[in-house]
Amino acid sequence: MRRTAFLIVGGKVIYLPKNSDKSHREFAKEIGIDEKTFETLERGYFLKDKIVYFHGSDWSHDERTVAAAKKYSREIMQYCKVERAEIWCGVIVGKVGEIWSPLNHILTIDSRKV
Secondary structure (H helix, E strand, C coil): CCCEEEEEECCEEEECCCCCCCCHHHHHHHCCCCHHHHHHCEEEEEECCEEEEEECCCCECCHHHHHHHHHHHHHHHHHHCCCEEEEEEEECCCCCCCCCCEEEEEEEEECCCC
């Protein structure tokens, strides 16, 4: 299963092309986002049952990241065609090519429940 990666730019979720092997940084550069701006953007991915948000070169998170997670997760779930997702912020950095473990569980959204 491949990730669905995204950037949040100007209040909009911009998805990397499906099946893209590009990094968030490569994609941002391709669409005209400079390095300084990129470092401030919230970004992340959906994989299996998790949406993971982070920012910066250290893949960290703060209150802005948590706010973005709460604001955009339902939209991302619709795009990914899932009814339930765990929402996480930050990752534990690992080796390139591995799936890095999410750091902080923020909430779980289940659209099947009222």
